[in-house]
Amino acid sequence: xxxxxxLSIAERRREAAARLCHDLGKSVRWLAPAVxxxxxxxxxxxxxxxxxxxxxxxxxxxxxxxxxxxxxxxTGSLFEFxxxxxxxxxxxxxxxxxxxxxxxxxxxxxxSDLSVLDDASRVVARESRALRDAAAVGARxxxx
Numbered sequence: 234x235x236x237x238x239x240l241s242i243a244e245r246r247r248e249a250a251a252r253l254c255h256d257l258g259k260s261v262r263w264l265a266p267a268v269x270x271x272x273x274x275x276x277x278x279x280x281x282x283x284x285x286x287x288x289x290x291x292x293x294x295x296x297x298x299x300x301x302x303x304x305x306x307x308t309g310s311l312f313e314f315x316x317x318x319x320x321x322x323x324x325x326x327x328x329x330x331x332x333x334x335x336x337x338x339x340x341x342x343x344x345s346d347l348s349v350l351d352d353a354s355r356v357v358a359r360e361s362r363a364l365r366d367a368a369a370v371g372a373r374x375x376x377x
Contacts, residue, residue: 243371246312246368249308249368250361250364250368251368251369252304252308253361253365254362254364256288257300257301257304258361260283260288260300261354261357261358262354263282263287264283265279265354269351276347277339277340277342280339280351281339283354284339297354301329305322309322317367321360321363325356325364327356328354328356328357329353331350332350332353332354332357336350
C-alpha cells in the first residue's frame with residue numbers, strides 16, 4: 234500500500250469520525266443540563282428530544298439509532314482494521330443497542346431505565362469525541 238493511500242484512509246477516517254461526532258455525539262446531549270433532571274417527566278421529555286428527534290431537517294427528524302446505523306453502513310468499514318479506533322466505535326455501538334432496545338418503550342420506562350438511557354447518551358457523546366480526536370491524531374501522524 235502506498236503512503237498516499239494510507240493518507241487517504243487516515244483522512245477518510247478523520248472525516249467520518251468528525252461527522253459522527255457532529256451529527257450524533259453533540260446532538261444526543263444537546264438539551265442535557267449539567268445536573269440530571271430531578272423530574273422523571275422532564276428526563277423522559279429531554280431523552281425523547283435528544284434521542285428520538287436527534288437531528289432535525291427539512292425532511293423531518295431522525296433519531297440517534299438511525300443516524301448511527303446510516304453512518305456505520307456508509308463508513309464503519311474504515312474502522313475495521315484500526316483496532317484503537319474500533320474500540321470507540323464498539324463502545325458507541327453498544328450504547329446505541331441499549332437505546333435501540335429502550336426507545337420503543339420510552340413512554341413506559343421507569344426512572345432507573347431512563348437513567349440507563351441517559352448514561353448511554355453520555356457514552357455516545359464521550360466516545361464520539363474520543364473517536365474524532367484519535368482519528369485526527371492518526372491523520373496528522375500520517376502526514377509526517
